[in-house]
Amino acid sequence: MITRAIARAKINLFLQVVGKRDDGYHDLCSLMTALDLWDCLDFDFQAQGLSVFCDHPGVPGDETNLAFQAARVFMDRFLAGTGRKKESSGLAITIHKTIPIGAGLGGGSSNAATVLKVLNQRHGHPFSTEELMEMGLGIGADVPFFLHGGPALATGVGETLEKYPPLLPYYVVLFFPGVSVSTGAVYKNIDFPLTKHEKSNINNPLKIRRSGPGVDVRACLQNDLESAALKYCPEIGFIREEMAGFNPDGMLMSGSGSSYFALFSRYEKAEQAFMALSRKWEKSDKKIFLTCFAAS
8 A cells, every 4th residue: 555645845935144164064044934836755665675766857766865865764763773674664665756856945855854754653653753853954954844844944054943923825936947056056156245245134034023914924035045046057047037027026046046936915916927937938948836835
């Protein structure tokens, strides 16, 4: 019997680079929320050994796959506590990909988090959410967010998460330019003097108070990585101009790129933008999605 689960995408509504650490990583402050856009993962617990397959040719099927790493980390920890042999536990994971790769949407990290959650449920919840987050951090900085749930404010390298108040709902038009961006390359291109200058104009989400039914994220949209990503991938600037033509309520690059998103309070405007962009780029490798903030 196959078990199916979903792995949602995320966007960064605020991303501030606080500084560079001695270990080469960067301390961040980031407000993230999940979207109603997801990959589907199928789990076959009758398989022999551990394997991962993805229907996207750009996703590896070996131990470099984050879902594979998550399954191995979980089972190693679980079997060490039970004394069972590895041979007694098999798993084949099939990933049906919808979230673009290298897009700043956290697809690989979300896949890994879903694997940890499914395996924990399968084996009777031997680990707490905090323990799963600790396992996940060793796989990818965004994995703890997908285990914690959102919206959430992440600090450090992403390991410290604080539940954020509910957000005012927005429809989201996502534009992936068909070009993946290397997170490492973007961080190497950060201009810290420019980043510090940009910070002086930021309304930090920590200072924004809930008004009425939720927080209006338009007040904090900022991504310190955008200027660095533009140097590495000029197409990001092009899609930003494309989306600006639809007069969204707000727009921003997600994560380290390359996806750009536009927020619309009215579905009709979001649908108009989505349909126009979809028609224009239907014969290209660019991908456009119409979605919304996921329920908390």
